Structure formats: C-alpha cells, structure tokens
Amino acid sequence: MTTWNAVTWDTARAGGLIAYVLLTTAVALGLVLRNRWQSSRWPRLVTNELHGYVSLLALVFIAVHVFAVAIDPFTHFGLAAVLVPFASHYRPIWMSLGIVALYLLLAVWVSSRLRRRIGHRLWRQIHVLAFAVYGAATLHGLGTGSDTRTIWAAALYAGSVGLVGALLAVRLLAPAGREARRRPLAAGVAAVAVLVAAAWSLGGPFAPGWSARAGGTAARAAVAAATAPRRARPVAARLPSAVVQTPFTARYAGTLTIGQVNEQGRLTLRIDGALRGATKDHLEILIHGIPLEDGGVAMEQSRVRMGTTTALYRGEITSLHGTSLVAALRSPHQRLRVDLTLRIGRDGTVVGRARGTAAPAATA
Structure with missing residues (x-):
C-alpha cells in the first residue's frame, strides 16, 4: 500500500x-x-x-x-x-x-x-x-x-x-x-x-461471512471466484488465441484464505477473486512460505493463475513487498507482467488495483 x-x-x-x-x-x-x-x-x-x-x-x-x-x-x-x-x-x-x-x-x-x-x-x-x-x-x-x-x-x-x-x-x-x-x-x-x-x-x-452477505464488490467477486474454475477451461478451449489487450488497469476484489502451518513450519496464503475493468478475469494467487510475527509470510514459492474471458495464464510472483507484488504470467500466445497493489480487510476481503503490461520473452 x-x-x-x-x-x-x-x-x-x-x-x-x-x-x-x-x-x-x-x-x-x-x-x-x-x-x-x-x-x-x-x-x-x-x-x-x-x-x-x-x-x-x-x-x-x-x-x-x-x-x-x-x-x-x-x-x-x-x-x-x-x-x-x-x-x-x-x-x-x-x-x-x-x-x-x-x-x-x-x-x-x-x-x-x-x-x-x-x-x-x-x-x-x-x-x-x-x-x-x-x-x-x-x-x-x-x-x-x-x-x-x-x-x-x-x-x-x-x-x-x-x-x-x-x-x-x-x-x-x-x-x-x-x-x-x-x-x-x-x-x-x-x-x-x-x-x-x-x-x-x-x-x-x-x-463471519458478513462481507459476502452485505452485498457489493466483495460478494460479486466471491461468486465469480467460485464459478470461474468450472468455466475457465471451456472458455480457453473456445478461444485459444485470445489475449489481454495491454497495457490495462483493472480493479481487483476477492478473499484471503490462510492455511494451517504444516510440520515444516510453512503455510499457504490463497487470494482468490476477480478483475473488473479492461479485463474481466478470475485471478488466483498462492503464496507458500514461512509465517512472520507481523502476520506476513516470507515467500518461498508462489503460483499465479489468471483467466476466464481470455486464455489461461500461469506464472509466479517475481517481487513481493508487503501487499504490493509483481507477477510474471504467460499463456501459449502472450507474456504479461502484472503489478498488484492490494488492501486486506480484517474480515478477509481483499481489494486493490492491477496494472498489466506486455513482458518481453527474456524477462518473463
């Protein structure tokens, strides 16, 4: 932020x-x-x-x-x-x-x-x-x-x-x-x-769950996040050459889920939601690492997936500073750099801003 x-x-x-x-x-x-x-x-x-x-x-x-x-x-x-x-x-x-x-x-x-x-x-x-x-x-x-x-x-x-x-x-x-x-x-x-x-x-x-029941952006994002995985595959199959028009900016809204600490002292954060703006895609972020005392995570591994109205993009986080991150994503037809600035509410809601730019093959 x-x-x-x-x-x-x-x-x-x-x-x-x-x-x-x-x-x-x-x-x-x-x-x-x-x-x-x-x-x-x-x-x-x-x-x-x-x-x-x-x-x-x-x-x-x-x-x-x-x-x-x-x-x-x-x-x-x-x-x-x-x-x-x-x-x-x-x-x-x-x-x-x-x-x-x-x-x-x-x-x-x-x-x-x-x-x-x-x-x-x-x-x-x-x-x-x-x-x-x-x-x-x-x-x-x-x-x-x-x-x-x-x-x-x-x-x-x-x-x-x-x-x-x-x-x-x-x-x-x-x-x-x-x-x-x-x-x-x-x-x-x-x-x-x-x-x-x-x-x-x-x-x-x-x-618990008031954010989804109260209505508005968070509730719509939760519905989109729940239904997107079931329809992402057929949409990508129908539009194998679909690409995201760059550069783009979009609002992001979703929810945060924090997993249990495993035997190795690691946990996984899952941010699942939807982009609204120039592109309307489901965006899922997984961060795996060591829990910190301030509530954050020292990232060791990550996975990012994006797609619903466009072909499925996959990638990982290349930079993470607090609630700001940069992800490198790729599909069979395009490579993207997505900059995300997020704000996480006490009830687990996540809102923010995304900016996407085309990434050269050497930097993706």
Whole structure:
C-alpha cells in the first residue's frame, strides 16, 4: 500500500469514527437539555451552546469522512456513490443509510439555525429526526465499518447505544416539567428496536461471512471466484488465441484464505477473486512460505493463475513487498507482467488495483 493509500484510508476511518462519537455526544446533550439537567456550575445555556457546537463539529468530520472515501484510490467510489443513496457498488444498503443520515443531520442543523424564522413547533418536529440520524448512522457504521468486529469498536457502539438509550428512557419514562407526560409505549418501541438491532448485529456484522452477505464488490467477486474454475477451461478451449489487450488497469476484489502451518513450519496464503475493468478475469494467487510475527509470510514459492474471458495464464510472483507484488504470467500466445497493489480487510476481503503490461520473452 502506498503512503497516499494509507492516508486516505486512515482518514476515512478516523473521520467516520470521530463523527460518530460527536454525533453520540450531540444526541446525548440534546437529551440532557430535554431532561432539564443543570447546575450552578453547569447552567443550561452552556449545555445548549455546546450541543450546537458539537453538532456542527460532527458535520465537519462527516465531510472529512465522505471526502476521504470519495478520493480513496482503492475503493473507487466517486462522489455519486457517496452522495446518492443506492448508487454505491459496495454494500449499497448500508452505504445508503449513512448518506440518508448525512442529509437528515443537515436538515436538523439548518432548522436550528432558522429556528426563529420557522417557529418553535416546526423546529421541534424537525429536531425529532435526530433520532433517525443516530439510528441510521449506527447501522451504517456497523454494516460498512472495517473495524466493526474489533473489540474496541464493539465497545464503542455498545457504549454509545447504552448512553443514548438510558437518556432516552429517562426522557420517556420520567420526563421533567409539570406539563410533561410519560410515554411508556414509545419507550417500549425504542427498547424493542435496540434489541432487534443487537440481534441483527450479532448475526450480521459481528458474524463471519458478513462481507459476502452485505452485498457489493466483495460478494460479486466471491461468486465469480467460485464459478470461474468450472468455466475457465471451456472458455480457453473456445478461444485459444485470445489475449489481454495491454497495457490495462483493472480493479481487483476477492478473499484471503490462510492455511494451517504444516510440520515444516510453512503455510499457504490463497487470494482468490476477480478483475473488473479492461479485463474481466478470475485471478488466483498462492503464496507458500514461512509465517512472520507481523502476520506476513516470507515467500518461498508462489503460483499465479489468471483467466476466464481470455486464455489461461500461469506464472509466479517475481517481487513481493508487503501487499504490493509483481507477477510474471504467460499463456501459449502472450507474456504479461502484472503489478498488484492490494488492501486486506480484517474480515478477509481483499481489494486493490492491477496494472498489466506486455513482458518481453527474456524477462518473463
């Protein structure tokens, strides 16, 4: 991974997580205001001003998150995918929830700025959308976040939902003010929603195989990888003279499988997926070697195979540096050099970029 790749990816992750923490804080402060909690050292005015400031800061970090995702060279989302619901090729439902949350938060924030013009009643009605913003943002983070299955991320989401849920319970079951009335039905609905979301999280984002079930690039690549070996042979037989047009660039998406360490202390990594772009081929990479302490492998042997819409190419890795590699491939009609830069997710998904060039016979 290049330095720029790392910067955009880490900025997108950090921006999203910080925005979620700020959104949680803003919703919590709003409920503190509604519960009329104050003291001589911390008057209501301070809480109100802090609530508005934190809400604005959350929008700023959401903008950072969206921009970083849009320009990340690995994801290739573009502005439409991060601003238009269901336009994303990656986990479209869960991406759309984040986009909807952004627009609702903008509506809530703008209504607060126009409160005197639109009136208190309309402002209150719009402000209730803050709970929809929070719910959509939580599901978006759980469904698309690459850190969701880590312990600290699970603790962050659980702590956030616990805090907001407790404050909302007080607001609905023990409201402040003489004219306030209890709303046990609404509290019950909210409790059921939290339980349903928790059950969904345990069986969804926190469970193995979520990447394939969530939809998008990884799922399509997994299907392509599963079916390509059965059809690669007949396609190559029908098109024995087919070649890849060079130079080419293509996106790569697949999955990583790590084998068991054998008696000689060696293991095999298998990266299996599909190219999408100038060429649409199945690409399988096998790396055999000594496991390293940092999770990598000191390569001793390798094998690379490519082909589906073109003739079958075979070869090996000639250079390996972290998650960047160079492979020399050959078919009966052509020799290729393929440069791959990959990013491996915690759930085993692999995405990246491939560039292919024609290789002279002497260098293949």
